[in-house]
Amino acid sequence: MKLPPNDAGQIKIAIATGNGVGATDHFGYALQFQIWDMSGPQARLLETRRNTPACGADRSEQRRDPLDVSVDLVADCRAVVVAKIGECGINRLNALGILVFETDDTVDAVVRELTGSTLLHGRHAA
Template sequence: MINFPIKLAVASKEGMAISEHFGHAKQFRIYAATPDRCELLETREVSHYCLGQHSDQSAMAGILETIKDCHAVFVAKIGDGPTAKVNAIGVRAVSRYAYEAIEDSLLDYARRIESGEEML
Protein backbone atom coordinates (compact mmCIF):
# COMPACT_ATOMS: atom_id res chain seq x y z
CA MET A 1 0.00 0.00 0.00
CA ILE A 2 1.34 3.38 -0.93
CA ASN A 3 0.53 6.68 0.67
CA PHE A 4 -0.45 9.34 -1.84
CA PRO A 5 0.59 11.86 -2.92
CA ILE A 6 3.89 10.56 -4.23
CA LYS A 7 6.75 12.79 -5.36
CA LEU A 8 7.83 12.30 -8.95
CA ALA A 9 10.79 13.96 -10.68
CA VAL A 10 10.52 14.81 -14.37
CA ALA A 11 13.25 15.66 -16.88
CA SER A 12 11.75 18.04 -19.43
CA LYS A 13 13.25 20.58 -21.81
CA GLU A 14 10.14 22.74 -22.06
CA GLY A 15 7.91 21.74 -19.15
CA MET A 16 5.19 20.18 -21.28
CA ALA A 17 6.45 16.67 -22.08
CA ILE A 18 8.91 14.13 -20.66
CA SER A 19 11.51 15.19 -23.17
CA GLU A 20 14.98 15.21 -21.61
CA HIS A 21 17.61 12.48 -21.41
CA PHE A 22 18.61 11.79 -17.78
CA GLY A 23 22.25 12.65 -18.39
CA HIS A 24 21.46 15.92 -20.17
CA ALA A 25 18.97 17.29 -17.65
CA LYS A 26 19.86 20.64 -16.11
CA GLN A 27 16.80 20.57 -13.89
CA PHE A 28 14.11 18.24 -12.60
CA ARG A 29 10.55 19.35 -12.08
CA ILE A 30 9.16 17.82 -8.89
CA TYR A 31 5.47 16.92 -8.81
CA ALA A 32 3.10 15.58 -6.17
CA ALA A 33 0.81 13.03 -7.79
CA THR A 34 -2.26 11.08 -6.81
CA PRO A 35 -4.46 9.00 -9.12
CA ASP A 36 -6.68 12.09 -9.51
CA ARG A 37 -4.37 15.08 -9.61
CA CYS A 38 -0.88 16.26 -10.31
CA GLU A 39 0.74 19.43 -8.95
CA LEU A 40 4.11 20.99 -9.71
CA LEU A 41 5.87 21.59 -6.39
CA GLU A 42 9.23 23.00 -7.46
CA THR A 43 12.06 22.92 -9.97
CA ARG A 44 15.46 21.67 -8.83
CA GLU A 45 18.59 22.66 -10.74
CA VAL A 46 21.38 20.12 -11.37
CA SER A 47 24.61 19.87 -13.35
CA HIS A 48 24.19 17.58 -16.33
CA TYR A 49 25.91 14.24 -16.00
CA CYS A 50 26.57 13.18 -19.60
CA LEU A 51 29.49 14.95 -21.24
CA GLY A 52 29.65 13.17 -24.59
CA GLN A 53 32.02 10.21 -24.40
CA HIS A 54 32.47 10.47 -20.64
CA SER A 55 30.46 11.38 -17.57
CA ASP A 56 30.83 13.65 -14.57
CA GLN A 57 30.61 11.49 -11.43
CA SER A 58 30.28 14.50 -9.12
CA ALA A 59 27.29 15.63 -11.19
CA MET A 60 25.76 12.14 -10.80
CA ALA A 61 26.13 12.39 -7.02
CA GLY A 62 24.39 15.77 -7.12
CA ILE A 63 21.54 14.44 -9.24
CA LEU A 64 21.02 11.47 -6.92
CA GLU A 65 20.94 13.82 -3.93
CA THR A 66 18.43 16.04 -5.76
CA ILE A 67 15.93 13.25 -6.53
CA LYS A 68 16.43 10.92 -3.55
CA ASP A 69 13.11 11.93 -1.92
CA CYS A 70 11.13 10.99 -5.06
CA HIS A 71 9.36 7.73 -5.80
CA ALA A 72 10.43 7.80 -9.45
CA VAL A 73 12.21 9.89 -12.05
CA PHE A 74 10.62 10.25 -15.49
CA VAL A 75 13.03 10.69 -18.39
CA ALA A 76 13.05 10.43 -22.18
CA LYS A 77 16.02 8.06 -22.01
CA ILE A 78 18.44 6.67 -19.43
CA GLY A 79 21.32 4.23 -19.69
CA ASP A 80 21.78 1.01 -17.72
CA GLY A 81 24.51 2.44 -15.46
CA PRO A 82 22.53 5.49 -14.37
CA THR A 83 19.39 3.32 -13.97
CA ALA A 84 21.26 1.09 -11.53
CA LYS A 85 22.47 4.11 -9.55
CA VAL A 86 18.97 5.61 -9.40
CA ASN A 87 17.46 2.27 -8.36
CA ALA A 88 20.15 1.87 -5.68
CA ILE A 89 18.82 4.94 -3.85
CA GLY A 90 15.25 3.61 -3.98
CA VAL A 91 14.05 5.68 -6.94
CA ARG A 92 12.55 4.08 -10.05
CA ALA A 93 13.74 5.21 -13.47
CA VAL A 94 10.75 5.46 -15.83
CA SER A 95 11.21 6.05 -19.54
CA ARG A 96 8.17 4.39 -21.08
CA TYR A 97 6.30 7.73 -21.16
CA ALA A 98 9.04 9.40 -23.22
CA TYR A 99 7.83 12.45 -25.17
CA GLU A 100 4.33 12.22 -23.70
CA ALA A 101 2.54 14.99 -21.77
CA ILE A 102 3.79 15.25 -18.20
CA GLU A 103 0.48 15.49 -16.34
CA ASP A 104 -1.21 12.66 -18.29
CA SER A 105 1.83 10.41 -17.76
CA LEU A 106 2.10 11.05 -14.03
CA LEU A 107 -1.62 10.52 -13.49
CA ASP A 108 -1.47 7.25 -15.44
CA TYR A 109 1.53 6.11 -13.39
CA ALA A 110 -0.22 6.93 -10.08
CA ARG A 111 -3.36 5.07 -11.22
CA ARG A 112 -1.25 2.04 -12.16
CA ILE A 113 0.32 2.05 -8.70
CA GLU A 114 -3.08 2.35 -7.03
CA SER A 115 -4.47 -0.56 -9.06
CA GLY A 116 -1.41 -2.74 -8.42
CA GLU A 117 -0.39 -2.84 -12.10
CA GLU A 118 2.81 -0.92 -11.35
CA MET A 119 5.24 -2.58 -8.96
CA LEU A 120 6.67 -0.47 -6.14
Protein backbone atom coordinates (compact mmCIF):
# COMPACT_ATOMS: atom_id res chain seq x y z
CA MET A 1 0.00 0.00 0.00
CA LYS A 2 1.36 3.40 -0.96
CA LEU A 3 1.59 6.01 1.79
CA PRO A 4 0.30 9.52 1.11
CA PRO A 5 2.95 12.22 0.67
CA ASN A 6 3.99 14.24 3.68
CA ASP A 7 5.34 17.72 4.32
CA ALA A 8 8.67 17.70 6.17
CA GLY A 9 7.92 14.44 7.96
CA GLN A 10 4.45 15.42 9.09
CA ILE A 11 1.90 12.72 9.75
CA LYS A 12 -1.44 14.34 9.07
CA ILE A 13 -4.93 13.20 9.93
CA ALA A 14 -8.19 14.77 8.76
CA ILE A 15 -11.18 14.89 11.10
CA ALA A 16 -14.62 15.60 9.62
CA THR A 17 -16.17 17.96 12.14
CA GLY A 18 -19.09 20.26 11.59
CA ASN A 19 -18.85 21.84 15.02
CA GLY A 20 -15.10 21.69 15.77
CA VAL A 21 -15.79 19.60 18.86
CA GLY A 22 -16.65 16.10 17.64
CA ALA A 23 -16.16 13.81 14.67
CA THR A 24 -19.69 14.61 13.57
CA ASP A 25 -19.78 14.37 9.79
CA HIS A 26 -20.24 11.66 7.21
CA PHE A 27 -17.38 11.82 4.69
CA GLY A 28 -19.77 12.54 1.82
CA TYR A 29 -21.52 15.38 3.67
CA ALA A 30 -18.52 16.96 5.41
CA LEU A 31 -18.32 20.73 5.09
CA GLN A 32 -14.87 20.89 6.66
CA PHE A 33 -11.94 18.81 7.86
CA GLN A 34 -9.61 19.74 10.68
CA ILE A 35 -6.06 18.75 9.67
CA TRP A 36 -3.84 17.66 12.56
CA ASP A 37 -0.10 16.95 12.63
CA MET A 38 0.46 13.77 14.63
CA SER A 39 4.22 13.42 14.07
CA GLY A 40 5.44 15.05 17.28
CA PRO A 41 5.02 14.13 20.93
CA GLN A 42 1.94 16.37 20.99
CA ALA A 43 -0.58 16.70 18.19
CA ARG A 44 -1.19 20.15 16.78
CA LEU A 45 -3.97 21.59 14.66
CA LEU A 46 -2.54 22.79 11.34
CA GLU A 47 -5.60 24.12 9.54
CA THR A 48 -9.26 23.70 8.73
CA ARG A 49 -10.03 22.85 5.11
CA ARG A 50 -13.42 23.73 3.65
CA ASN A 51 -15.03 21.00 1.57
CA THR A 52 -17.73 20.79 -1.05
CA PRO A 53 -19.87 17.84 0.10
CA ALA A 54 -19.98 14.97 -2.38
CA CYS A 55 -23.36 13.60 -1.38
CA GLY A 56 -26.27 15.51 -2.80
CA ALA A 57 -24.02 17.62 -5.02
CA ASP A 58 -25.41 18.95 -8.28
CA ARG A 59 -23.55 16.98 -10.93
CA SER A 60 -25.16 18.64 -13.93
CA GLU A 61 -22.47 21.31 -14.33
CA GLN A 62 -19.50 19.57 -12.76
CA ARG A 63 -16.81 17.90 -14.77
CA ARG A 64 -15.37 16.01 -11.79
CA ASP A 65 -16.96 13.47 -9.52
CA PRO A 66 -17.72 15.37 -6.27
CA LEU A 67 -16.26 12.49 -4.23
CA ASP A 68 -12.93 13.05 -6.00
CA VAL A 69 -12.90 16.63 -4.71
CA SER A 70 -13.28 15.41 -1.12
CA VAL A 71 -10.67 12.68 -1.57
CA ASP A 72 -8.20 15.16 -3.11
CA LEU A 73 -8.74 17.52 -0.17
CA VAL A 74 -7.38 14.93 2.29
CA ALA A 75 -4.97 13.10 -0.04
CA ASP A 76 -1.91 14.27 1.92
CA CYS A 77 -3.22 12.72 5.15
CA ARG A 78 -2.31 9.35 6.64
CA ALA A 79 -5.81 8.88 8.08
CA VAL A 80 -9.34 10.27 7.89
CA VAL A 81 -11.68 10.21 10.89
CA VAL A 82 -15.41 10.52 10.20
CA ALA A 83 -18.74 9.71 11.81
CA LYS A 84 -19.65 7.53 8.81
CA ILE A 85 -18.34 6.73 5.35
CA GLY A 86 -19.57 4.60 2.49
CA GLU A 87 -17.72 1.77 0.81
CA CYS A 88 -16.84 3.89 -2.25
CA GLY A 89 -15.15 6.52 -0.07
CA ILE A 90 -13.29 3.87 1.92
CA ASN A 91 -12.06 2.20 -1.26
CA ARG A 92 -10.84 5.48 -2.79
CA LEU A 93 -9.02 6.53 0.38
CA ASN A 94 -7.52 3.09 0.99
CA ALA A 95 -6.23 3.00 -2.59
CA LEU A 96 -4.16 6.08 -1.66
CA GLY A 97 -2.87 4.40 1.50
CA ILE A 98 -5.14 6.46 3.73
CA LEU A 99 -6.59 4.76 6.80
CA VAL A 100 -10.26 5.40 7.62
CA PHE A 101 -11.75 5.46 11.10
CA GLU A 102 -15.43 5.83 12.01
CA THR A 103 -16.29 7.22 15.42
CA ASP A 104 -18.60 9.59 17.24
CA ASP A 105 -15.87 10.64 19.70
CA THR A 106 -14.77 14.19 20.37
CA VAL A 107 -11.89 15.65 18.39
CA ASP A 108 -9.84 15.71 21.61
CA ALA A 109 -10.49 11.99 22.22
CA VAL A 110 -9.58 11.12 18.61
CA VAL A 111 -6.36 13.10 18.79
CA ARG A 112 -5.46 11.57 22.16
CA GLU A 113 -6.15 8.06 20.87
CA LEU A 114 -4.12 8.48 17.70
CA THR A 115 -1.17 10.37 19.20
CA GLY A 116 1.72 7.94 19.07
CA SER A 117 -0.43 5.22 17.52
CA THR A 118 1.51 2.54 15.70
CA LEU A 119 -1.26 2.63 13.10
CA LEU A 120 -0.08 6.06 12.02
CA HIS A 121 3.62 5.70 12.70
CA GLY A 122 4.05 2.11 11.50
CA ARG A 123 5.23 1.21 8.04
CA HIS A 124 2.83 -0.10 5.41
CA ALA A 125 3.87 -2.37 2.60
CA ALA A 126 4.67 -0.44 -0.55
